[in-house]
Each structure stands twice: as structure tokens, then as C-alpha cells.
Amino acid sequence: MIIFESVSFRYTEQGPPVLRDLNLEIPAGELALLLGATGSGKTTFLRAINGLVPHFTGGYFTGRVSVDGRSTRVNQPRELADLVGFVPQDPVSGFVTDLVEDELAYSMECLGIDPPVMRRRVEEILDLLGLTELRNRPLHTLSGGQQQRVAIGSVLTAQPQVLVLDEPTSALDPGAAEEVLAALHRLVHDLGITVVLAEHRLERVMQYCDSILLLEDGSIRSGSPSELMQTSSIAPPVIHLGRLAGWDPLPISIRDARRAAPPLRALLANHSPRIQAVPTHSPRIVEIKKVHFSYGDKAVLRGVDLDLDAGEITALMGRNGAGKSTLLRTLVGLKTRSKGTIHVNGVDPNTLAAKDLLRHVGFVPQEPHDLFEALSVAAECKSSDSDAGCPPGTTRALLALMAPDVEDGTHPRDLSEGQQMLLALCLIVAAKPPLLLLDEPTRGLDYPTKKKLGEVLRGLANAGHSILMATHDVELVAELATRVVIMGDGEIVANGPTQSVITDSPMFAPQVSKVLAPERWITVEQIAHALSQELA
């Protein structure tokens, strides 16, 4: 269905090739998963399928990409619109109309499809993706998962044979991600659509895919999941577990892993998981008492009580719209609570001037580049020193420690997503705020970058910062957090040590815990540690 013939691409004449002499074929009806480190050219590859690369980006393109016999050399993206549906990374920016129904019909209007046919297809897609209730809603009032489903539906109405998705679940909570992936699974099975998708959170998608395309240094290796996963450095926890336990064939899904697990269970029977040391008797940093907040007449926080100590890494979880972001913003004084008291380091953040705020609480937003304002990394670090009132060079030294490969002259927006996150973290941490807040820090990060970020955060916690991060990433939570707080509908519904909270909840359980339940193992590292003791 999709054929790449000796395709090479570079953005500038002298620049490094992003794609290097690719030859591959993706057969019809397959769900192919594209893997690769951040910045390895996944988005470029996806956009080459419908001709956005090179027609929209410019650059030096050689070779030939053809979809169902139509080449992107002679066809603009719009001429392939009836064949390839492309869903960009951020669906909101790609919405053209205001209402769900109009958005679904937009492609068909452009293709000049007869009104009665349009009418029928819109109804079909509304049913297929479970959007019937939302048909009249303005797009901006939908939740993230609903928006993503509308974005998929809006390209499906043109009845494409190929669907290309760029990180469709990266912004979604585990439940909403399931929703979207289940819809995709159904499309592949019922309609025989060929799907190519890129995703960092392999633990979510691995079980659904038929083949894997592994993009490294501009070249692609393709193969079946169990074959490629034997050696791939990018792999979800269940694969690491399988490799550790020496299972053959390597199980890809939780279900397969559970069936292979009994011998491992027997080995582990006499061990209990090693738990991260939780600091005791450390000073209290945050006290939140009976905090309420509402937008208009909609209550977002209802009586939240929470205490945080120095040295803790607390994960704040819960579905989209549960009030996580609002709680973080209330803590940093961006929102003013309607009732209750907040003490951060002994003071109320709402009473602090911007200059003093940074010395009490730091907040790294979801889009770290929002924090940047200078034209180079060096200038950014310099202005951070003066903001934080620390000796010149402090921020730069911090950055050199966290991300040694970042160069001074680079424009902050040109850094990779992982580097942007680390730079933003340095800008905030330079002032040594006792409380550090992070909103969805691992969105768009690959496994190695996530690991790096985890090490940095653990170091900061050991240095006495109290860290509170809102996240959907259950694997990160399992590896890193000492405590988990789950929010639902503006209230705290669970608050306790990571081990017990996440193994209690099927929605927030990491893969290892799903495989070995009811035992409370949560990371591959714990099991490796237990096995090494068993052998010794």
C-alpha cells in the first residue's frame, strides 16, 4: 500500500540526512508502529507519506514515495486527501471549523462529495467513534480524548485507505488513550484501513500493532514486534521483564506475559519488592487545607487537603479535567483559590510578588518552551541568573550537569523536546525553590530521555526539594514517585505510598504490576534486584 523507494531527505543542503535511502513497503490492512528516539525523524517520515514533506517543509528530497500507486512527487497533499488521512500531533491546532459535525464534514466538502453521501458518512463516523452525543458541541469544549477522536473521525469521513497518526495518545490519560486505541483497532479490523502511527508510550500501543518500523540514524528496520523487540533499546517494561526472565517467544501483550509468568512468580515467592527509601522527619514544605476553586459556577477543586515534605516525589494522577493542573496553578499563585489556606514554605503563594515567588515555588509548565524568551541557550541562562539572584554562571553549570550536549549558541526552541524540558527545569531550579511543580513532564519524551529526567528529579529530591508532578505516565510514576495522589472530580480520592496506591487501581497500574498481580511488584528493577539476591 505504502512504498518507499530509495528515499533520502535532508532539510538543508549541508545538513545531516533525516531519512537515509529508505526502501520499504507497508502492506494494506496493517497497523504499523513507528519507533525511534526523540528527534530521530519520525514526524518527517510520517509527513512524507502524504507529501507534506517535502511540499510544505522544503528541503532536499530524493527517491519516491507512493501510496496505492500515486506518487507524492507529482501529487500535492491535497490531491492525496482522499487516500491518506493525516492526524497531526496537536489536533486542536489543526481544527478548521467550530463544531464537531462541521469538522467531520470538512474533508468531504473539500473533496466535493455529494451532500446525501456526506450526511450518511458523518452519521456512520459519529457511531463508529462514539461521538453521537457530542455532534453539536463546539470543538474547544471537548476533552483531550474526545478531541483526538474527532480529529481521527474528520479524516476518516473521506474514506482514506491509509491513516497516519503522530503520537495520538501522548496528551491523554490512560483511560482516554484506551478509548482512542480501541477505536483504531476497530478501524483496522472492520474497515481494513492501513494505519501508521508513531508513539513513545509503547506500553500503550505495542499489543495492537502488527509490525514495527524502527527508525535509527535515518534508516529503518522493520519486522514483527516479537522479533524486533529481542534487541531494541526502545522497549516497554513488559519486554524488559520478558528479556530478564528469559521468556521465549518474547511476550508482547500483558496477557501473553501473564501466561508465561508462573515460573517467575515461584522464584519471587520468597522476596518482597524493594521500596524506595522515603525520607522521615523531613521538614514540611506544603500545607494545603480545605482548598476550593471554581470557574464560574463549575467547581474544579472541592476541599483539597494535602501535605508535602522535603525529599518527596509525589505523583498527581487522575483523568483529564480532574483538577490536577488547577491544583498546581493554585499552588504557584497563578490562580486564586476561593476558599481554604495554602502554605508553601510557611507563606501563602498568592501574597508573594513575582520576584520572591520563584524562591518558594517553581513550576515547569507542560509546554516548556513557553518559558523561553531569549534567542540562545546562553542568553537564557544569563537572564535566569539575574531572575534568581544567583551568581553568574549558576544556571549554565546546572544545565551542563543535566544535559552536557546542549550548546550555548542554539536557539532554545530548536532544542529537542527532552532538552527543552531540562533547560526549563534549570531555569526554575536555579533559584532553589523548596517546592518544585511539574505538569506532564514526560509528554513526547522517549525512554532514554525519560530515564535521564528521572535521575535529575531524584537528585533534586535528595537535595531537599519537594517535587509534585501531574502526570499520566504510569511507568514513570512506578519508577520515580515515592507517593501517589489520585484526584477525581476536584477531590483527592487516594493518597499513599506508590506501591500500594498504583497496584490497587487497574487504570493506573504499571505493566509489571499487571503481569504479576496480586503481588505488589511495580518495576523491572525491583525484580532484577530480587532475582540477583535469589541467585546469590
Added chain:
Amino acid sequence: MTPRWLHPGAWWLWSLCLAATASQTTNPLLLGLLICAAVIVVAARKPDAPWGKSFEFFLFLGAMIITIRVLFQIVFGAGLGTTVLFELPGISFPAWMSGLRLGGAVTLEALLGAFYDGLRIATIAIVIGAANSLASPTRLLKAVPTALYELGVSIVVALTFVPQLTSDAARIREMRKLRGRNSKGLKGFASLGLPILAGALDRSIILAESMDSRGYGRHQKETTLGRRVSVTLVLGSLSLALIGVYSLLTAGTTALVAIFIVFIGLMLGGVTLWRAGRTRIRTVYRPDIWALPEWLVSIAGIAVLGIFFTARTGGDQALILTPALDTWPSLPWWGILAFGIACTPAITTPPPPAFDIEISAPTSVEART
């Protein structure tokens, strides 16, 4: 009535008629009534959607217009009237600079005159703002002729960027605060420019890509001859229309000839649009219907304009108010009638669909979480 979206064309016709009406008078009472009518209708029929929130901005814009107009009068004022309120230190430029004057005596009459004039412009802005919040700009696109569709899209994209920019500005100011900056004041405001522009640019590229990959702008190829004919038609119809309008406004030619030239120009324009529309393949999904409520709304607008127009041709003194202190603006009976008619859409139209919104999202950051 069952809730549904009213045809956006009806709202725009109603509001443009009110705007034309406002331009005919400086009577503050009549203008005030027109603003009231707009506020009443918006309050009754504003949808609970992002574009519905723009009306407050237009009210604010109206207030700004009046303030600026009055300030200009104080600074560059020509001293009309005799009731001097206060004196500003003034400079008079020599006659070869057309006798421009800065400052000087500020009279109550001059201020009143400036206020009436500002109020008139503000009223026009507010009634147009009413249409903007009652009808979604993108829905209006459905009714645009195929040939003008692409032009329409660029205008709509530009329009929807304004609310986006304000929410971006709010977000980036928050981020400034996080870095320990004070973003209040002029300097703080100026430093927002670059990040906002960078964000807007990123977003417009994503939107353009998304539109293109969904088939926007597909059309059949035109022959070279066909393209030449199109260009000639466009230029011809535009120049004819311009010449016609010019002769209408100047005294040189007779009105009949001028109207004839405009008519020919418009006809040619119609042919051009039709020809251009043929090569497009666009269809429209569920076009908005034009039923009784739409007729009532349009008729209400036209009737208001008609009443004022009749009064003006009849030489009614209530329309033009000379800023004198001894005359209180009069409120003629037909003004009240026109106000009543202008308000009827608040009752005669179906309400917009209501949604049960689970999360209200004040900034784009939260909309994405």
C-alpha cells in the same frame, strides 16, 4: 422553538442594517437605543461557544473609541461654542500649516460634539460585534460563493487569530511570573511580542498543513486561455464598478449613467464569480436553512434602516443634533418604534443549541491537558 443555529447571513444582515442606521444620526438617545437593542438581542441569543464571548470585547472597544475621540477633541480641538470649561496651554501653527492648533480653550460644546460623534462610531462597532458573537464566522463561510471561498477562509483564519493571541498573551504573562518577572507595565508588555509571534506562526503553519492534507484548495486545472479570460473579467468588472461609484459620488455625470455603469460592473463580477466557481469542486454539508425566523430577523433590520431613512429624507430634525446646551436631544416616536423592531430577534428566533460543558477551559494550556 426548538434550539437550532440561525443562518449567519440573517444575523449579519440585521447587524449591518443597524450599523447603517447608526451612521445616519448623531442623536445620543437614538444611538443609545440601538446599542440597547444589540445588547438585548445578544443577551437573549448568544451561544455558549467561544465566539459568543467576543461581545464584551466590542463593548470595551466602543468605550475606547469614545474616549479617544474626546481626547483628540481636547488636544486638537477647534474652539466651537462659547462655554469654556478649562484652558490648555495652546500652540497655533502658522497659516501655511493649515492653521493647525494644539490645546487652547476646551468648550463644553466641542466636547459634546466629539462625544456624539464617538458614540456614533462606537454604536457601529458594537452592532457589528453583536453579529460577530451571535453567528460563528466560520459558519458564514458555508454561505459564501464557491469562488470567494478561499478568500473567505483567509479572512476567517485571521479573525479567529485575535482571540487566540489574547489567550496566548495571558499564558505567556503567567510564564513570565513563573520566572520571577513582573510582566505588568509597558516594558513587560513589549517583551511578550516575540514569544506570541513565534507561537502564532507555529500554529498557522500547522493549520495550513492540516487544511491542505484534508483537501483544501483542490480544483480542476484551468486552460491558459481560460485563465486569461478570468483575469480580464476580474479587472474589467472591478474598474467598471469603481468608475461607476466615482461618478455617483461626484457631480460630473448624471446619476442614471453612473448607476448603469455600476450595474454593468456588478453583472461582469457575477459572471466572473460563476466562471471561477465552476473549476472548484467544493460541496456544502448541511447548508444552513433560511426559514421564517431568518426572514423576520432580516426584515427587522431592513425596517429599522427604512424608518430612519424615511425620517432623514423627510428632514426630521431629531436625527442631527447640533451640540448646543439649551436643547435636550429629542426622542421621536418613530425612534422608539425602530428600537422595538430592532429588538424583535430576541423573541422571534430559535435559541442556539445548549451544551452540557464538563470542563470550562480558560486558557489553551488547560484545554490541552
